Amino acid sequence: MKNTYTLLPHNKTKRNLQSLVVLILFFIIQGTSSTISQISAVNPNVTPAYAVTDVLLGQGVVATNITFNGSPFLVNNPQASLNQFTNASAGFPLSGGVILKTENASVITDADLSAITPNNITNGVVLEFDFVPDGDTLSFSYIFTSAEYSSFTCSNFNDVFGFFISGPGISGPYSNNSKNIATIPGSNNIPVGINTLNSGVSSGGATTNCSNLNPNWIANSVLFTTAYNAIYNMSPTISPSGFGPAFNGSTVELTANASVICGETYHIKLAIGNVVDQSYDSGVFLKAGSFASEPNIVIESSNVTSIYLDTVIVEGCDVGSFCFTRSLDQSVDTSIVYYQISGSAVEGIDYSFSNLPNLGDSIILPPGDTTFCLDFSPVNDSIYEGPEDIFLTAYTINSCGDTTFSYGDIWLVDKPLDLVTDAGADTTVCAGGTGTLNGTFTMPTNDIIWTYTGPGTVTFTPDDQTIDADVAFDTPGQYQFFLTESNDSCALIKVDSMIVVYEELLLTTSADTTVCENGEATLIGTATGANPVEYHWGHTNDLTSTQTVQPNASTNYTVYAESVAGCTTPPLIIEVEVLPPLELSSTASQTICPGESINVSATVTGGDNGPYNYTWTDPNGSVVGTSNIINVSPSTTTNYTVMVTDGCESTPKTSTSEVVVAKLPNVKFDVVDGEICTPAEFVLYNETDSLLVEDTYWYISDDQTFMMNDTIDVAIEKPGVYGVQLVVVTPDGCIDSLTNNEMLTVYPKPKADFTYYPKPATILNSEVNFQNYSEDADTYSWTFLGGTPEFSVLKDPKTKYPEGQVGTFSVEMIAVSMFDCKDTITKTVEVIPEVLIFTPNSFTPDGDELNPTWKPTIEGIDKMNVTVEIYNRWGEKVWESHDLNVGWDGTYGQGGALVKSGTYIYKIQATNLINDEKYVWDGIITVIY
Numbered sequence: 001m002k003n004t005y006t007l008l009p010h011n012k013t014k015r016n017l018q019s020l021v022v023l024i025l026f027f028i029i030q031g032t033s034s035t036i037s038q039i040s041a042v043n044p045n046v047t048p049a050y051a052v053t054d055v056l057l058g059q060g061v062v063a064t065n066i067t068f069n070g071s072p073f074l075v076n077n078p079q080a081s082l083n084q085f086t087n088a089s090a091g092f093p094l095s096g097g098v099i100l101k102t103e104n105a106s107v108i109t110d111a112d113l114s115a116i117t118p119n120n121i122t123n124g125v126v127l128e129f130d131f132v133p134d135g136d137t138l139s140f141s142y143i144f145t146s147a148e149y150s151s152f153t154c155s156n157f158n159d160v161f162g163f164f165i166s167g168p169g170i171s172g173p174y175s176n177n178s179k180n181i182a183t184i185p186g187s188n189n190i191p192v193g194i195n196t197l198n199s200g201v202s203s204g205g206a207t208t209n210c211s212n213l214n215p216n217w218i219a220n221s222v223l224f225t226t227a228y229n230a231i232y233n234m235s236p237t238i239s240p241s242g243f244g245p246a247f248n249g250s251t252v253e254l255t256a257n258a259s260v261i262c263g264e265t266y267h268i269k270l271a272i273g274n275v276v277d278q279s280y281d282s283g284v285f286l287k288a289g290s291f292a293s294e295p296n297i298v299i300e301s302s303n304v305t306s307i308y309l310d311t312v313i314v315e316g317c318d319v320g321s322f323c324f325t326r327s328l329d330q331s332v333d334t335s336i337v338y339y340q341i342s343g344s345a346v347e348g349i350d351y352s353f354s355n356l357p358n359l360g361d362s363i364i365l366p367p368g369d370t371t372f373c374l375d376f377s378p379v380n381d382s383i384y385e386g387p388e389d390i391f392l393t394a395y396t397i398n399s400c401g402d403t404t405f406s407y408g409d410i411w412l413v414d415k416p417l418d419l420v421t422d423a424g425a426d427t428t429v430c431a432g433g434t435g436t437l438n439g440t441f442t443m444p445t446n447d448i449i450w451t452y453t454g455p456g457t458v459t460f461t462p463d464d465q466t467i468d469a470d471v472a473f474d475t476p477g478q479y480q481f482f483l484t485e486s487n488d489s490c491a492l493i494k495v496d497s498m499i500v501v502y503e504e505l506l507l508t509t510s511a512d513t514t515v516c517e518n519g520e521a522t523l524i525g526t527a528t529g530a531n532p533v534e535y536h537w538g539h540t541n542d543l544t545s546t547q548t549v550q551p552n553a554s555t556n557y558t559v560y561a562e563s564v565a566g567c568t569t570p571p572l573i574i575e576v577e578v579l580p581p582l583e584l585s586s587t588a589s590q591t592i593c594p595g596e597s598i599n600v601s602a603t604v605t606g607g608d609n610g611p612y613n614y615t616w617t618d619p620n621g622s623v624v625g626t627s628n629i630i631n632v633s634p635s636t637t638t639n640y641t642v643m644v645t646d647g648c649e650s651t652p653k654t655s656t657s658e659v660v661v662a663k664l665p666n667v668k669f670d671v672v673d674g675e676i677c678t679p680a681e682f683v684l685y686n687e688t689d690s691l692l693v694e695d696t697y698w699y700i701s702d703d704q705t706f707m708m709n710d711t712i713d714v715a716i717e718k719p720g721v722y723g724v725q726l727v728v729v730t731p732d733g734c735i736d737s738l739t740n741n742e743m744l745t746v747y748p749k750p751k752a753d754f755t756y757y758p759k760p761a762t763i764l765n766s767e768v769n770f771q772n773y774s775e776d777a778d779t780y781s782w783t784f785l786g787g788t789p790e791f792s793v794l795k796d797p798k799t800k801y802p803e804g805q806v807g808t809f810s811v812e813m814i815a816v817s818m819f820d821c822k823d824t825i826t827k828t829v830e831v832i833p834e835v836l837i838f839t840p841n842s843f844t845p846d847g848d849e850l851n852p853t854w855k856p857t858i859e860g861i862d863k864m865n866v867t868v869e870i871y872n873r874w875g876e877k878v879w880e881s882h883d884l885n886v887g888w889d890g891t892y893g894q895g896g897a898l899v900k901s902g903t904y905i906y907k908i909q910a911t912n913l914i915n916d917e918k919y920v921w922d923g924i925i926t927v928i929y
Contacts, residue, residue, distance in 0.1 A: 769796070
């Protein structure tokens with residue numbers, strides 16, 4: 001087998017230089033940065049010719065005969081429905097390319113798009129061209145998106161698209177025997193569309209409209225995303241911005257693939273169309289440089305540390321690698337790839353490899369291996385040297401037999417400056433006002449963001465990525481603001497913080513009070529939101545919070561608070577009047593079960609008529625409540641004492657209430673065996689003191705219930721962990737329970753399943769490989785009746801049946817889980833004959849019984865679909881049969897006359913019994929008398 005190799009496309013070097021320029025500008029250009037970017041249409045109305053040859057094409061492909069909407073005359077004119085785009089956002093996987101979209105598209109008719117939908121195609125884009133591949137595989141990356149996802153999933157009206165390829169070796173149901181390669185990965189060629197690949201939830205019709213097209217449409221929802229919607233909304237030149245809504249759903253990045261023949265000419269049609277109307281548009285993003293037919297070894301040069309940089313490595317921050325990768329079908333043999341390393345960076349001084357093999361001139365991929373990476377690290381020498389590159393050149397033979405040179409390079413750049421970030425000085429903002437943040441950061445090109453912690457929500461104006469943003473608060477308190485500065489090229493980050501106190505001064509006072517004649521009243525003002533605070537009373541110049549007054553008559557006292565920052569509260573009034581005495585009673589003695597609670601209450605009259613102050617205490621003097629009603633649950637009989645006061649100088653009163661506690665059992669239960677394979681049956685039994693058991697209630701967490709039994713049998717089939725609760729009722733009517741949330745474990749039974757290939761086997765190809773599809777199993781036991789070996793414990797074994805022997809053979813597999821649960825499945829393997837033919841070269845139809853007829857013998861064909869014809873030397877047909885059991889007796893015509901002796905020609909046509917492959921045999925027969 002001949003192996004071929006490649007590195008990155010030749011224009012990869014150009015993209016690497018662009019990445020390097022971006023990195024250098026990142027360090028030196030003045031400006032602001034943002035963490036969210038839009039997709040930009042750098043060439044809003046690109047010509048189809050430029051889109052194909054200068055944007056879409058990658059390595060190993062030459063394109064010709066480009067047409068747009070069926071016309072070769074439009075390919076050099078800009079088209080509104082064809083845009084070139086670039087993207088700087090990490091939230092969108094394609095850095096650049098072209099987009100075909102139905103917005104502003106012309107009216108089209110296309111038989112292949114119409115074959116996908118029963119509805120009318122209104123407008124769209126059809127981009128076609130011929131191409132010649134250098135390798136044996138064509139691939140390109142794409143993302144399908146639409147504005148119909150939010151409202152028309154599983155509806156009867158969906159936009160359509162497809163990638164239709166035709167040429168040698170291609171056979172499909174579309175025009176020119178083309179096939180659609182825009183299909184769902186892992187499916188049976190199911191086209192990608194709104195009803196086949198979406199969120200897994202219908203938004204516009206019956207779910208059968210989706211499941212009929214793709215039975216796995218819910219499972220395939222992992223290939224759908226709405227994560228790009230925010231970027232689409234910021235990209236009016238890409239996402240629809242006119243009458244219709246913006247794109248609101250997309251596939252993830254997918255790859256279209258096709259097997260091709262090196263050096264042959266193929267044709268591809270990239271098409272998308274609106275269906276029924278033009279109100280909701282769709283588009284398909286095609287990744288720049290991804291339309292490629294590369295040989296089977298690919299080398300990626302990449303930064304393996306930073307997610308923002310591709311082939312630019314920062315000293316002291318990143319590590320890099322050159323990875324050689326071949327496809328799985330090329331991994332049968334050993335592959336040797338020779339390469340040379342050059343560039344302005346010097347190995348051993350500027351960088352070092354960690355796993356350089358074979359004296360540094362080649363790598364070896366042994367059978368079974370698909371990837372080998374040369375890993376290296378730059379040397380952080382703290383010397384500013386400017387950008388340096390490592391250039392790798394590989395030379396190989398491609399599948400056309402040509403010598404190809406492929407390249408990969410990585411740039412090394414110096415580490416950026418350390419960050420010096422200052423969030424500014426602490427400050428205070430008064431209620432109702434706003435503050436301005438006053439931080440500083442190191443470089444304008446770095447990313448900054450303000451975050452905070454505090455009791456409420458902060459509003460940033462214009463946003464939290466502006467260094468001098470204004471801030472407004474909805475809740476008073478202390479806020480800590482964090483200024484984070486980051487440099488993603490080197491994963492540098494610096495955080496500094498400052499404090500902002502949002503002061504909202506609030507004042508409360510003691511309640512209006514009543515004093516007896518000649519009594520004293522204490523007036524209290526309490527301010528929150530600041531400290532210290534001055535209290536301004538209307539009757540005195542004293543600024544303290546507490547005042548004692550002795551009014552002769554009812555009097556209103558005013559007070560307001562003022563903070564050090566000068567914030568004041570509205571004045572409040574405290575009314576003092578003379579009020580009167582207390583009468584108290586409390587609940588009589590009560591009885592409860594252990595663990596129960598009960599209310600104890602006090603009834604008060606007199607004094608200032610409330611609100612009254614209640615203080616409940618237990619025998620230890622501990623306070624257990626401060627309202628007229630308390631809820632208590634003592635473990636033993638307890639007396640509760642309440643003392644009541646009012647808001648004036650009334651004499652306090654006390655009263656005592658008794659709560660008696662009855663006896664409660666200690667609930668216990670157990671299980672005979674708590675871990676069983678499904679279907680499981682558990683035996684549980686009650687161990688509680690029988691003298692304290694009147695009734696029992698069992699509750700299983702799968703909703704099973706048992707009553708009045710000390711021993712129960714519990715049957716459970718569904719695997720899982722189950723809890724058990726036992727509730728016991730005592731003769732006194734008290735209730736207690738015990739719960740074990742993980743008492744019962746039902747282990748799942750594995751599901752045994754397998755397939756095999758070839759299917760069927762033949763008498764000359766009788767070795768059968770078995771593919772294990774069992775679920776939840778750890779070990780396996782195989783029995784192959786008639787096979788060698790007859791037994792196996794491998795996960796994916798193989799056996800060989802006797803060559804030359806036709807028959808069916810039984811195969812049994814036992815799957816065993818880690819919990820020793822088992823499942824058994826038995827299937828049969830069919831061994832059928834090969835296609836074999838035997839034809840006599842002569843016969844003697846002279847009337848005796850020796851060799852009187854000519855009859856061919858054929859094995860391995862469909863004997864119901866066979867034709868045998870005999871011709872004389874003038875090309876005239878003298879005999880024909882469709883039954884191999886009937887031989888030619890040398891006669892011809894309706895009269896049955898014998899042919900003359902001599903040479904005759906036979907022709908036999910038949911089809912393979914397995915796959916309908918057609919066979920034709922011809923030869924010579926000699927008739928002898």
